[in-house]
Amino acid sequence: MAETTIVPFGPQHPVLPEPIHLDLELDDERVVQALPSVGYVHRGLELLAERYEYVDMAHVAERICGICSFIHGQGYCQAVEQLLGVEVSPRAAYLRTMWAEISRIQSHLLWLGLSADAFGFESLFQHTWRIREQMMDIIEETTGGRVIFGVCKVGGVRRDVDDETLARVGRRVREIEAEYNGIADIFRRDHTVKQRTVGVGVLSPADAHLLGAVGPVMRASGIRRDTRMLGYAAYGELDWDPIVEESGDCYARCEVRLRELNQSFDLIAQCVERMPEGPIEVSVKGKRPQGELMVRLEQPRGEVCYCLKANGKKFLERFRVRTPTFANIAPLVHMLKGSELADVPVIVLTIDPCVSCNER
Amino acid sequence: MKTDQAAGKSAGKPLPEPFTEIALDQWVQTATRHQAAGDRLVQITGTARDDHFEIMVSYDRDYICTNYRTRVPRDTPELPSLSAIFPAAFTYENELKDLFGFNVPGLTVDYGGNFLRTKTKIPFSGSVELKKEKAAPKAAAKPAPKSAPQSATKPESQPSPGADGV
Secondary structure (H helix, E strand, O other), X not given: OOOXXXXXXXXXOOOOOOOOEEEEEEEOOEEEEEEEEEOOOOOOOHHHHHOOOOOOHHHHHHOOOOOOHHHHHHHHHHHHHHHHOOOOOHHHHHHHHHHHHHHHHHHHHHHHHHHHHHHOOHHHHHHHHHHHHHHHHXXXXXXXXXXXXXXXXXXXXXOOOOHXXXXXXXXXXXXXXXXXXXXXXXXXXXXXXXXXXXXXXXXXXXXXXXXXXXXXXXXXXXXXXOHHHHOOOOHHHOOOOOOOOOOOOHHHHHHHHHHHHHHHHHHHHHXXXXXXXXXXXXXXXXXXXXXXXXXXXXXXXXXXXXXXXEEOOOXXXXXXXXXXXXXXXXXXXXXXXXXXXXXXXHHHHHOOOOHHHHOO | OEEEOOOOEEOOEEOOOOEEEXXXXXXXXXXXXXXXXXXXXXXXXXXXXXXEEEEEEEEEEOOEEEEXXXXXXXXXXXXXXOOOOOOOHHHHHHHHHHHHOOEOOOOOOOOOOOOEOOOOOOOOOOOOOOOOOOOOOOOOOOOOOOOOOHHHOOOOOOOXXXXXXX
């Protein structure tokens, strides 16, 4: 066997929006193995749970990541509510679902734009982000924030959305979807996109299961599993079904996200139509969390786990987040093995790595 | 076996996902049983306690999670690897190894302490020494002139910056 070369990929790389590091062992242009390493921008946010009161910690949880911010806040609040034995109101559950799906749309559109940029398709990148900007405007209109929503709190939500705004959101979402469908067609049919993604970085269903893949990476390999099926928030009352593709390559992972965007537009419309009346929060004043549990939610990148341990005091004893990106590192290493060096950026991008989440 | 009934409800939906405590020698045996049943490894995580490490593992089947907790003594920090049973375990075990300094016999892909590259090696081993940066020399405080009148502060009529709501 010829002598191999080690090529560092990241932490700074033109296609990487965030710093992930891989040492690529190459035989000529082919990857023999990829050695990942994390910790480059680790922030130690989990430890802050021992120093901030459990109610205030929701703000920190939401700041784990700027892309999945709302769902981190939602997951943390949901876990604490379970420890407190508190049930949120139906309206709060629907509002949380609506914002979570808006968050999924902006995350998937961000990813599509970055992918187009990685393929060298600059105009597609700009059109994708132009559409994303309209979703960001909806976030701003309904929450007051753009990156950090700041609306989720232990016991419900901090802000209501009036009927007029809800109706406007429902209309806008359908208009944006119509505009998005034109962009989605380009991703599906364009020759350059297909050339870079079809048959690249294939993950079989058996490997996806054994290597613990989550989210679109897993569903693109033919496994029908979506944590929203647990029925948390309002998902149990809405009409939807997990999006599954069979081929397991980069194109399938792209297709899953494209179809999930349509699904999220539809889920928002359903939330707007069925939004129940009533209060948006229940008081948790004077209550202290007690016990240990794990709560799972579906982020745009896949299943996220929150492990909480509380001992009846106002500070949590332990707060741990298992992010979807961490779960997808093992499948990524497997997919990179045997791939061409030129395909590495595309394969890495199709797991949609969120280093912020990973380096919590 | 001891079980914590801590799991509550999620917006009206019960999610019974309790933690079951198992002995360390049942760690691999339990994983083998779950693998044979077609379960998925969800996560492995750990916490440092005064006299031991707590390690938690979760398996999923049909959206129902089974969580286990075991104890690893501090004097013999050795955790048998599950990576031969669940290939997904190797990233979690490399992380545990780098955080707690465990010996993980049977680890199929060992990054040799280079997976989690932290400034402080093995940060949760219990013998952490924090390096304190040298404090910057304090600038010599200038004593206020004794002759300065007490009324030399801002006049009351002048609003402080920001007081107008800007």
